[in-house]
Amino acid sequence: MLTCFIKYVVDPNKRKDFIEYAKTWVKLIEKYGGVHHGYFLPMKDKKDEPSSSFSFSKIGKKGLDNIAVALFSFSNLEKYETFRKEVQNDEECQYITERFKETSCFVNYERSFLEPLLQNMDDKFFEN
Numbered sequence: 001m002l003t004c005f006i007k008y009v010v011d012p013n014k015r016k017d018f019i020e021y022a023k024t025w026v027k028l029i030e031k032y033g034g035v036h037h038g039y040f041l042p043m044k045d046k047k048d049e050p051s052s053s054f055s056f057s058k059i060g061k062k063g064l065d066n067i068a069v070a071l072f073s074f075s076n077l078e079k080y081e082t083f084r085k086e087v088q089n090d091e092e093c094q095y096i097t098e099r100f101k102e103t104s105c106f107v108n109y110e111r112s113f114l115e116p117l118l119q120n121m122d123d124k125f126f127e128n
Helices: 012-031 077-087 091-103 123-127
Strands: 002-010 035-040 067-074 106-114
Touching: 002 012, 002 077, 012 035, 012 067, 012 091, 067 077
Parallel strands: none
Antiparallel strands: 002 067, 002 106, 035 067
16 A cells, blocks of 8 residues: 655645645545545644643644645555546646646645555564
């Protein structure tokens, strides 16, 4: 399995635009054979946010208010590459790409590919 982790720097004033962007990509990932695990935005009401130093009081700190994340998976690299090719011609993909150009609801992003740890809990995995 291949899981993509995307960290976005969002414009907090364009939250609605980012939500529209996110909803569209959830549908597109699933339409083309992936599993979307969701988009996550900072909490709107900061007074309800739990303390970030709960577990490790000396090293925990509050995260940034403009970071959003997304996680989605494909069963293998080949299926992910097929998705990347096919989605380019999808009308919804073209629409949301144009909408992003209009709204600039995020200012940059970082993409990482992850493999699940729990499926590889043998000693050899931890030695690598």
